[in-house]
Amino acid sequence: MRVKECLVWARERLAQSCERPVLEAELLLAHHMQKERVFLHMYEDKEVQNFEGFESLVLRRAAHEPYEYIVNKASFYDIELYVEHGVLIPRPETELLIDHVSRIIEEKGINRIVEIGVGSGAISIVLARKFPHLKIIATDICDIPLKVATRNIEQFGLQGQITLLKSNLMDEIKEDVQLVVSNPPYIAEDFVLEPNVADYEPKEALFGGKVGDELLKQIILDVQKRGIACLACEMGYDQKAPLQAFANETGVQTIDFYQDLAGFDRGFILLNKGEK
Ligand SMILES: C[S@@+](CC[C@H](N)C(=O)[O-])C[C@H]1O[C@@H](n2cnc3c(N)ncnc32)[C@H](O)[C@@H]1O
Missing domain, CATH: 3.40.50.150 (Vaccinia Virus protein VP39)
Structure with missing residues (x-):
């Protein structure tokens, strides 16, 4: 699947569980591809490798798992911290x-x-x-x-x-x-x-x-x-x-x-x- 198709797929899965499914779909795909969010808009026709890996991140979030546990990081004050379950x-x-x-x-x-x-x-x-x-x-x-x-x-x-x-x-x-x-x-x-x-x-x-x-x-x-x-x-x-x-x-x-x-x-x- 290409970037733009992955985003449409993900935001449909996230619509029930997230207040901002469009944003979270982008954040999870950017995390999966190890890129900044802006990359997704510049290369929306790029093929996404290991779709199954991305799918598993999105399904975890759709099951209400906090974004921070999925990506193992949390912002606080002026720093970013490692977090886990x-x-x-x-x-x-x-x-x-x-x-x-x-x-x-x-x-x-x-x-x-x-x-x-x-x-x-x-x-x-x-x-x-x-x-x-x-x-x-x-x-x-x-x-x-x-x-x-x-x-x-x-x-x-x-x-x-x-x-x-x-x-x-x-x-x-x-x-x-x-x-x-x-x-x-x-x-x-x-x-x-x-x-x-x-x-x-x-x-x-x-x-x-x-x-x-x-x-x-x-x-x-x-x-x-x-x-x-x-x-x-x-x-x-x-x-x-x-x-x-x-x-x-x-x-x-x-x-x-x-x-x-x-x-x-x-x-x-x-x-x-x-x-x-
Ligand atoms: C609400 S969390 C706060 C964590 C962190 N300080 C923060 O603000 O994000 C409370 C922490 O207190 C720890 N805790 C709970 N009972 C405790 C106790 N009796 N003595 C010491 N730590 C305790 C928990 O394991 C947890 O890590």
């Missing part, structure tokens, strides 16, 4: 967490931080690139994220700045740090997710417990117990009130919530007593 695909809303944390790192002159739940390495890698003086210890409880984060950290040559540790939350961390950042699992266990998420992304990265905010609350307690000055977390759109109440009960100094670009509550910055 078993690791969360980094989300655009998490870029806001980076901006909030960056402001605190600058204002307070922070140089030692922990990330809980490193996943692909998205947050730690972007922060390490922005702040070359920063030392980061990043934990995860699962092996695949630790393997994928290792690969991405090496890809960017950041082994000197980021240390990975298999740990439940911060349990294995002995060092003193000034700030903790986390995008932990925060979805309630009975929440019904879209098939592209529910059927493909790791449960350990999504569900935070029966209510959803259990790990967030545990992180708040751990940070307080260790006397760590700052905590910055992403959270669910409906978790502001319970987390505000919990923070008040535990006697933190301040907790400021931020919203995402759609206006939903999406995260918080918490300062412990004694911090300004």
